[in-house]
Amino acid sequence: MKAYGFDNEKYLEIQSQQIQKRINMFDNKLYLEMGGKLFDDYHASRVLPGFLPDSKVKMLSQLASQVEIVIAINAGDIEKNKVRSDIGITYDADVLRLIDAFRGIGLYVGSVVLTQYAGQPSADAFRNHLESLGVKVFLHYPIEGYPSGVSRIVSENGFGKNQYVTTSRPLIVVTAPGPGSGKMAVCLSQLYHEYKRGIRAGYAKFETFPVWNLPLKHPVNLAYEAATADLNDVNMIDSFHLEAYGETTVNYNRDIEVFPVLNTMLEKICGESPYKSPTDMGVNMAGKCIFDDEACREASRQEIIRRYYKTLCAHLQGRDSEEAVMKIELLMNQAHITPDIRRTVAAAMERAASTGMPAAAIELEDGRIITGKTTSLLGASAAVLLNALKVMGNIPHEQTLISPTVIEPIQELKIKHLGNHNPRLHTDEILIALSICAATDATAALALAQLHKLRDCEVHSSVILSSVDETTFRKLGMNLTCEAKYQTKKLYHP
Structure with missing residues (x-):
């Protein structure tokens, strides 16, 4: 029989409480960058047995009266017809699917933001299509020197050029069809415009993985690295958090690398940053809902092997690199497993x-x-x-x-x-x-x-x-x- 190790009901309760707490830190306006999948999060349900694939949207449904969804999509991805490999549809088609799905469970979708917009014909066509359907669309433009050129980015020639996304609710959940869509930039651009209007808004991240309060080499976190082998994401100890609090936590390389720049942006926009580390920015409570660690470890070992076979096939088909295969082989070695564990x-x-x-x-x-x-x-x-x-x-x-x-x-x-x-x-x-x-x-x-x-x-x-x-x-x-x-x-x- 399947062994369960995750308390989903506890997760729904304490996760919504944590987000409400973060909203209250600011002027009742929080931009929450939502990483990973909101719907159909089967990776989480596989490595945290007991986690339901729609848990995140159920949690948001508990806050439905406060929630407004903003969907970001990179205009370049529309032009390239970028496809979600897991469900086989283009990013622009997925935006329509997401809008329908959110509305279907009673969540309000306020608008769509076309990021990195530079007059791409396909992006214009998609914009016209959305507007004909009654969906508000806003344009955010490429910014020279992003993300390191802070003085230019946080100026009228940077975020100031972006259209201000009008919102009406306290919790603005910024999500996207996939990575590289510009969610963080949308959040920060909005902070810039909110502060210009005298609104002390806040920013936070909701990433389920890596789980910040599990060990660096815990199989749950190794399985996340296996799932993102093609992106070359690497789990790391959050050195900023360790220095600030003397507490060891886990984050991933891109967040840690960009944190000094992001923190400088927050200081320049807000006057001071509310955060001392990437871990501080997160609101994820999944690690506090594991009641059987070994069940989650074993489920994650199996997921690493599944990812290994998936990547081997993708490499043969020309969709993944040999380096991605080698990365998962290294993770298998760190987890002390071989394909033999898959019966x-x-x-x-x-x-x-x-x-x-x-x-x-x-x-x-x-x-x-x-x-x-x-x-x-x-x-x-x-x-x-x-x-x-x-x-x-x-x-x-x-x-x-x-x-x-x-x-x-x-x-x-x-x-x-x-x-x-x-x-x-x-x-x-x-x-x-x-x-x-x-x-x-x-x-x-x-x-x-x-x-x-x-x-x-x-x-x-x-x-x-x-x-x-x-x-x-x-x-x-x-x-x-x-x-x-x-x-x-x-x-x-x-």
């Missing part, structure tokens, strides 16, 4: 070796390992899904859930009419076929009823999967890894 790996590889074809393995919540092989009708991913559903429904392995007479017409449709070359059914196709059979067959219905039990289960494939199968596993909430190997020697792999 599905050996099971999938043994099944592949015995059949000479791609195979897959699923670890169920109770620890049982289920494997699936490639057949003339099914790919290994589809086969292992059906096998797992049979086991969870106590259905005999030899019992057929989907008749070949149902599968064969689907294969004929794929080959003869849709132009596919592979007749085997993908995971989405096999689940649709199972759903059709479930309408008239009680056993198929029983198998389908087990589907929700696959959430949080581990799965490993002996080859890189198609985007269709990968997406299906993700939608089922399963933790997928693949060997960095293609099924064929073709150059193009859809």
